[in-house]
Amino acid sequence: MKKMNIIPLLLSGLLLASCGAGSSDADKPLVSKIDPDVIELGTDIKAVVKQPSKAERESAATSEFKELSWDDLVPPDFRPEKIMAKYQAEIQAAKEGSEEERVLYDKVMAEFNSAGGNAELRGKTIRIPGFVAPLENDGETVVEFLLVPYYGSCIHSPPPPANQTVMVSPIKGKSITLDQTYRPVWVVGEMEVGDVETDLALAGYQIKNARVEPYVQPAY
Structure with a gap:
């Protein structure tokens, strides 16, 4: 896959999410085919997985x-x-792919990461869809991975902020295989809130003993 620069996408994506711009996501058209040859790097999970309205959820x-x-x-x-x-003028002036942009990205991400996670989710049993960035495998079975909202994050493009990254340790027998990591998955488990350092990125959440399965469009 071709590596791409999605720094502006990651920053604007978190900005929109934090401002509540996702309220109409349930009405947006989805990617018609869940296939790694069709989904572009940087694709938001919202473009692939049907986002139910608050009432539906x-x-x-x-x-x-x-x-x-x-x-x-x-x-x-x-x-x-x-x-x-605070960084708007520098963001607009920075040349894409330059050292200046990299340094600026690090500064902005450091401030985003300092925000921490949503403490209200601590100890909650949740289900969330996302894309997989493998950390460790046992043969063809993935035993640890990062769950992220953008396709290719942490591998072919920069990682998202910590509060948009979940460290997942699946239950034995309830994980996925390496050839299933190119498609979205559901993760179910108890959410822990707190930073976890990994080889790929800083995760702001962790789910241990998670149940993981390939994404299937829910019926609402």
């Missing part, structure tokens, strides 16, 4: 888990627009 809730969108992982009091305003 509440009506579909069960005692087993709460279904989340990636917007839910952003702390409710986080104000990324203030960070973006």
